Amino acid sequence: MDVLAWLRDSDPALRWQVERDLAGEPPRVWEATRARVATEGFGARLLALQDPDGQWAGGAFFPAGFQGGEAQPWTATTWTLNSLREWGLDASALRGTAAKLAENSRWEYEDLPYWDGEVDCCINAWTLANGVWLGADVSGIADWFVAHRLPDGGWNCEWVEGSTRSSVHSTLNTLKGLLAFETATGGTADTRAARLSGEEYLLERRLFRRLSTGEPIAPWVSEFSYPIRWYYDVLNAASYFRDANRPDPRLAEAMELIRAARRPDGTWLQTERHTGRVWFDVDVPPGEPSKWLTLLATRVLNWWDARE
Structure with missing residues (x-):
């Protein structure tokens, strides 16, 4: 093949x-x-679905009228912007969107203004990355992450419920947002220090091991899927370290997990498809070779193998 x-x-x-x-x-x-x-294709289809007020599906994080009782929908504004940004859409194609969202979009949590963020680390991380991409002033969100870093060096969306222990999911998503902010603006001494602290949180755990016992965190650390959404796995985390260009030796074990998942024909399989409403499918069903995962895995292994 x-x-x-x-x-x-x-x-x-x-x-x-x-x-x-x-x-x-x-x-x-x-x-x-x-x-x-x-x-053309995926990007053009999502652009055509934008509402006149700058949103998608009439909502910031959830579609308008969403009442729960079903899996997380992936059609609202934040999820759609995430996809377009990750696919490399030039921000000029969304000219005026930042201003429209500032005027029209409010978070479902306490009706807060869109570009001010809210209290969820992952939501704020995506808003930070989308904001610098579209030219919105999101420096306040970057400072929010500095203030909300937990004592162990990472972040947890459950901090509002009293959690004082970081989560790999929340920490990785936060790191992506801070890296996007730093790449676009240079960041600040405090945001750079916070990002390095979060990296250490993951590296100390070799991306997938419990610090307390050394055992794998859970089976899902080596179950890869696309679209990634908010979910953590070692391929997602290793891709971040590639983007940050930090080939730390503590990544070695995780890289071998990624390599072990490669099939003899050089592809990686879709493990699962996260349930929830979508505008349209962009990858294959579970059990089939995934072009997206094959790109991500091949790219990160090429980077790792060339590190010297």
Whole structure:
């Protein structure tokens, strides 16, 4: 199987990353493909679903009228912005969206203004990353993370319930948001220190082991799926360390877990599909070879193997 050819035969949102990160194409090639995200395939379909007020599905984190009683829907504004940003959409395609959301979108939690964030670490992390991407002033959210770091060095969305122990899910999502802020603005001494503290929290645990016993945190640390949403696994975490360009030796065991999941034909399988309403599917059902996961895993292993 020609894995590279198989990966190239995909939506522009995925193909441009294959061209840049796996095929080593020159910028003129992958930049042209990346520009197509706004006009073709997944990206264009999501752009066409935007409401006149700048939102999607009429809500910030949940669709308008959502009353619970079903799995988490993935159609509202934050989830849609996450996808578009991760797919490499140029922010110019959403010109005016930041201002519209400032005017029209409020969090379901206490009706707080969209770009001010709320109390959930993961929600605030995505808002921080989406804000710097779209040009909103989200520096207050970056400072919020400094103030809400827990004593063990990470973060936990359950801090509002009194938790004083960090969560790998919350910490990884926070790190992604802080890295996006730092990349766009340079960050501050405090936000940089907070991000490094969160990295140490994960590295001390080798990305997947309990600090207390050394045992794996749970079976899901090596169960990979796309879209990732808020879920933690070692591929998701290793991809962050690649983006941060920190090839720490403590990543070695996690990298071997990723390598062990590669099938003989060079692909990785979709483990599960997180339930909940979506606009449309962007990857294969569980048990089938996933182009998204194969891109992510191949990319991170190439980076790791070339670290010296």
